Amino acid sequence: MVRICLRDDERCRNNDEELFCYLLMRFYRNSLVESRADGLAIPLRYLKYLPAETDVARWRQKFQASGEFLATDPEVIKKRQQKEEKFRSELGYNPELRKV
Numbered sequence: 040m041v042r043i044c045l046r047d048d049e050r051c052r053n054n055d056e057e058l059f060c061y062l063l064m065r066f067y068r069n070s071l072v073e074s075r076a077d078g079l080a081i082p083l084r085y086l087k088y089l090p091a092e093t094d095v096a097r098w099r100q101k102f103q104a105s106g107e108f109l110a111t112d113p114e115v116i117k118k119r120q121q122k123e124e125k126f127r128s129e130l131g132y133n134p135e136l137r138k139v
Contacts, residue, residue, distance in 0.1 A: 040066050041098040045108035053112040055096040
Protein backbone atom coordinates (compact mmCIF):
# COMPACT_ATOMS: atom_id res chain seq x y z
CA MET A 40 0.00 0.00 0.00
CA VAL A 41 2.78 2.44 0.87
CA ARG A 42 4.51 1.64 -2.42
CA ILE A 43 1.35 2.53 -4.35
CA CYS A 44 0.97 5.83 -2.50
CA LEU A 45 4.60 6.78 -3.15
CA ARG A 46 4.28 5.81 -6.79
CA ASP A 47 1.03 7.66 -7.40
CA ASP A 48 1.55 10.92 -5.49
CA GLU A 49 4.92 12.69 -5.28
CA ARG A 50 3.79 14.70 -2.24
CA CYS A 51 3.84 11.45 -0.26
CA ARG A 52 7.58 11.12 -0.91
CA ASN A 53 8.31 14.39 0.88
CA ASN A 54 5.98 14.34 3.87
CA ASP A 55 5.03 11.44 6.15
CA GLU A 56 1.80 13.10 7.28
CA GLU A 57 0.75 13.56 3.65
CA LEU A 58 1.62 9.91 2.99
CA PHE A 59 -0.39 8.68 5.97
CA CYS A 60 -3.45 10.77 5.08
CA TYR A 61 -3.27 9.70 1.43
CA LEU A 62 -3.02 6.05 2.49
CA LEU A 63 -6.05 6.38 4.76
CA MET A 64 -8.10 8.12 2.09
CA ARG A 65 -7.16 5.59 -0.58
CA PHE A 66 -7.34 2.30 1.30
CA TYR A 67 -9.31 2.93 4.49
CA ARG A 68 -11.92 5.47 3.40
CA ASN A 69 -14.72 3.27 4.75
CA SER A 70 -13.19 3.52 8.24
CA LEU A 71 -13.43 7.32 8.27
CA VAL A 72 -16.49 9.23 9.42
CA GLU A 73 -17.64 12.81 8.91
CA SER A 74 -16.81 15.16 11.74
CA ARG A 75 -18.16 18.69 12.07
CA ALA A 76 -14.98 19.87 13.75
CA ASP A 77 -12.30 18.30 11.55
CA GLY A 78 -13.95 17.09 8.34
CA LEU A 79 -13.03 13.41 8.60
CA ALA A 80 -12.16 11.41 11.70
CA ILE A 81 -11.17 7.87 12.66
CA PRO A 82 -13.48 6.28 15.22
CA LEU A 83 -11.56 4.72 18.11
CA ARG A 84 -13.00 1.28 17.38
CA TYR A 85 -11.16 1.25 14.01
CA LEU A 86 -7.72 2.32 15.26
CA LYS A 87 -6.51 -1.22 15.89
CA TYR A 88 -7.24 -2.16 12.27
CA LEU A 89 -5.32 0.74 10.71
CA PRO A 90 -1.57 0.85 10.13
CA ALA A 91 0.42 2.92 12.61
CA GLU A 92 1.69 6.22 11.26
CA THR A 93 5.21 5.28 12.37
CA ASP A 94 5.02 2.00 10.42
CA VAL A 95 3.97 3.86 7.28
CA ALA A 96 6.86 6.31 7.72
CA ARG A 97 9.28 3.42 8.24
CA TRP A 98 8.17 1.76 4.99
CA ARG A 99 8.73 5.05 3.17
CA GLN A 100 12.21 5.20 4.65
CA LYS A 101 12.94 1.63 3.55
CA PHE A 102 11.84 2.28 -0.02
CA GLN A 103 13.83 5.50 -0.22
CA ALA A 104 16.92 3.92 1.35
CA SER A 105 16.87 1.37 -1.48
CA GLY A 106 16.66 4.17 -4.06
CA GLU A 107 12.96 3.94 -4.86
CA PHE A 108 10.49 6.83 -4.82
CA LEU A 109 13.03 9.39 -3.65
CA ALA A 110 11.99 12.76 -2.27
CA THR A 111 11.44 15.44 -4.89
CA ASP A 112 11.44 18.61 -2.78
CA PRO A 113 14.98 20.10 -2.61
CA GLU A 114 14.46 21.34 0.97
CA VAL A 115 13.31 17.92 2.13
CA ILE A 116 16.27 16.26 0.40
CA LYS A 117 18.69 18.68 2.06
CA LYS A 118 17.17 18.23 5.54
CA ARG A 119 17.18 14.44 5.25
CA GLN A 120 20.81 14.43 4.11
CA GLN A 121 21.78 16.65 7.04
CA LYS A 122 19.89 14.42 9.46
CA GLU A 123 21.58 11.31 8.07
CA GLU A 124 25.04 12.90 8.24
CA LYS A 125 24.44 13.99 11.85
CA PHE A 126 23.26 10.50 12.74
CA ARG A 127 26.29 8.88 11.10
CA SER A 128 28.63 11.36 12.77
CA GLU A 129 27.14 10.63 16.19
CA LEU A 130 27.68 6.92 15.57
CA GLY A 131 31.29 7.56 14.64
CA TYR A 132 31.04 6.95 10.90
CA ASN A 133 33.42 8.90 8.73
CA PRO A 134 31.31 11.03 6.32
CA GLU A 135 34.21 11.12 3.83
CA LEU A 136 33.94 7.35 3.34
CA ARG A 137 30.31 7.76 2.31
CA LYS A 138 31.22 10.03 -0.60
CA VAL A 139 33.49 7.44 -2.24
